[in-house]
Amino acid sequence: MESNAMIWFRKGLRIHDNPALDHARRGSKHLFPVFVLDPHYLDPDPSPSSPGSARSARSALNRIRFLLDCLSDLDATLRTLGSRLLLLRGDPVRVLCTILKDWNIGKLCYEFDTEPYSLARDKQVKDFASISGIEVFSPVSHTLFNPAVVIEKNGGRPPLTYQSFVKLAGKPPTPLTETYSELPPVGNVAGYELPSVPTIEELGYGDLSQEEFSPFRGGEMEALKRLKKVLEDKEWVATFEKPKGDPSAFLKPATTVLSPYLKFGCLSSRYFYQCLHNVYKTVGKHTSPPVSLVGQLLWREFFYTVAFGTPHFDQMIGNKICKQIPWRDDEGLFVAWREGRTGYPWIDAIMIQLKKWGWMHHLARHSVACFLTRGDLFIHWEKGRDVFERLLIDSDWAINNGNWLWLSCSSFFYQYNRIYSPISFGKKYDPDGNYIRHFLPVLKDMPKEYIYEPWTAPRSVQKKANCIIGKDYPKRVVVHDTASKECRKEMAEAYALDRSGDNLASKEISNGLRRKLDDQKASRPSCLKQKENTDQITQH
DNA sequence: CCCTCGTTGTTCCA
DNA sequence: TGGAACAACGAGGG
The missing domain is CATH 3.40.50.620 (HUPs)
Structure with missing residues (x-):
């Protein structure tokens, strides 16, 4: 043979x-x-x-x-x-x-x-x-651990908390150390035309000269170069704490931006893990999971494991670990969010960065995900998930779905009272609004006291900044204070109903629940739609 | 059954 | 800058 x-x-x-x-x-x-x-x-x-x-x-x-x-x-x-x-x-x-x-x-x-x-x-x-x-x-070899083995260790069910996952996981295997000076030659491929790697234009996407592209380029060489640079700053590696990063930093991102390389496997997670441990060894004192860099790799493993062991992980209906919530179907609000036209500069700037770069900081993702779902618009997490999946260069099925479940308080995380403010959250990191000015140039001359809430700027200020709210930049589609209160109430009701229908996550039952909830809704007006000429307080 | 604890909220107050 | 109130969830472990 x-x-x-x-x-x-x-x-x-x-x-x-x-x-x-x-x-x-x-x-x-x-x-x-x-x-x-x-x-x-x-x-x-x-x-x-x-x-x-x-x-x-x-x-x-x-x-x-x-x-x-x-x-x-x-x-x-x-x-x-x-x-x-x-x-x-x-x-x-x-x-x-x-x-x-x-x-x-x-x-x-x-x-x-x-x-x-x-x-x-x-x-x-x-x-x-x-x-x-x-x-x-x-x-x-894509993950540190074999998800099937972890699930088996846990009695056939995936662990549903990070801590229980970490306890089960143990030590990951070491990476292969083989290097090659040559590989066996390619055999006879007669009869096949094998083109070289096409450009995106050749794939039929037309003229793209006007597009702003992501500053991050793919490939193993690029991944290893980026890794090397990260590892050079041992102090930074050892003291990394994820929740402390600055989501408004874009010239020098506050994280490694190695996620797209891990997603495509340009960088081996096992090699990355080993490198991080070597740094920890030389530095001594270092941060720990869940906030450390190793902790981030373990988050990836956690979501891979739960996703592997959960049927219909990427949907609400029929997903046993997902809260059944009667999300509102409002195409207008959804499109405003997707296109970066909510009227909240912090939210819109993040969505524009997503479109232009295919990447934004973790906490920026939290802000917009919370805003779309349980925080303000009460729109289905699956719709946001689809947008992220398509636009993110690091979109990864297990991790993307896992985080949307998390942020929408549908699974893993349930404290729906903790809502990110689309105004103060960004302001805390970037009081001058430089991030907003960069991704939303229409607001670049808005004085900093109004940049997070431009609808409060006096007409004369708007004129001077060349940005009339409602004309050059949209009015806010909802009023956060009232919309978020309304969302809290909706979440409380949905949770109560979900509890009463426990263990009944089958498709039929869930559909019945949805019908029941929809009927309830039909009797009440939905006033969260965008108002054309008013900035009135929304009610529900 | 009860208790603890959970990567990353906001606002107000001292 | 640090703590408490706000209002309060569920998985996991005992």
């Missing part, structure tokens, strides 16, 4: 600490490094009928560009090792099954992936490989 092996890249877009790659190259005469551009991922907008989708789709390019960066970088590195990346397009299952046969592959290696979409996809490929007599090797 010819010893042809294939490494199928999906996440794990790296050479270092890559067990699937290492296993594939061992004892193989030919190595076929493959990546399939999946239309499922490339689709710029999963809901093209939604208003404003054209603009949103253009912005989602940051995420795709980041992926293309990763692929170019991977291809370049493979070429220095006497190999190259074989890029294909189409439905991954169909493509894989075809080339496995055509290229006479005897060994297929790919990193295990816990997302439902990936599990379904990989099962089909694996089944095909099995009946074709192809050896399959699929190691866990």
Whole structure:
């Protein structure tokens, strides 16, 4: 039998600490490094009928560009090792099954992936490989721990608190240390046209010269460079405390911005973990989980584990750990939030940073997520989740859904009285509003005493700042004081109902609950809609 | 059953 | 700058 092996890249877009790659190259005469551009991922907008989708789709390019960066970088590195990346397009299952046969592959290696979409996809490929007599090797290397093992240790259920997770998890495995001077050459791919990594323009996105792109570029080289820079400041690493970061810092972000590299697997979490521990060893005194940098890696593990062990983790209905809450369906308010037109500069600036950069600080994400859901607008977390998923360069299925569950007080966190103020929260870090001025240039000349609440600026001040509220910049879509009070009340009611319907999270029951709640709502007016010409206090 | 504790709220007061 | 009030949740552990 010819010893042809294939490494199928999906996440794990790296050479270092890559067990699937290492296993594939061992004892193989030919190595076929493959990546399939999946239309499922490339689709710029999963809901093209939604208003404003054209603009949103253009912005989602940051995420795709980041992926293309990763692929170019991977291809370049493979070429220095006497190999190259074989890029294909189409439905991954169909493509894989075809080339496995055509290229006479005897060994297929790919990193295990816990997302439902990936599990379904990989099962089909694996089944095909099995009946074709192809050896399959699929190691866990995206996360520090194997989520299935942690769940088993906990008696078959995922731990639902961070602390209980950390107790179960133990020590992660050390990363592989293999380095390569060369890899087995690519075999015969006759009959296949294998293009090099396309540009986004070549993917059919048209002229993008006017777009502002994310300052963060993808790839393993970029990841390791960024990691090195982070690790150089040992004091910063050792004293890192997540909740103390400044969400308004954008010239020099207050966090590592390694999340997109971890998401695509340009950076191995196990290698990162080891590096952090080495710094801790040399420095001595250091912060601890949950707030430390290692603590952040463990948060990632926590969400991966719960997401893996929870059916319908990414929805409210049918999700056993998710509070059933009668979120309000208001497309106007939702679009205002998505497009950065809520009239709250702090909120809008964050949403614009999301569109332009595909990244914002963790606490900034909290602010806008709270505002959309339980804090002000009372709109479904799934709608916010979809926006983040498409626009964030680090959007990661388990972590994104987990954090939306958290922020909306649907799971993990239940203290719905703690609401971020869309005015004072940002002001506390950035009293002059420099962050707002940068991402919302229309407000750049607004005096600082009004920049967080521009509707309070006298007409003369608005004129002088060249920014008339209601014309150049929107009026606030809700009044925070009343809207947040209303949200608290709604949450209390929803919690009470959810408790009474405990253990009944089946789809049918939940639908019944929703109907019941909807009926209740129908009898009351919904006044949280945007007012055209007034700034009146909203009631519900 | 009860108790403790939870990465990251806001405002007011001393 | 630090503490208390606000109003109060649930998972996990005993």
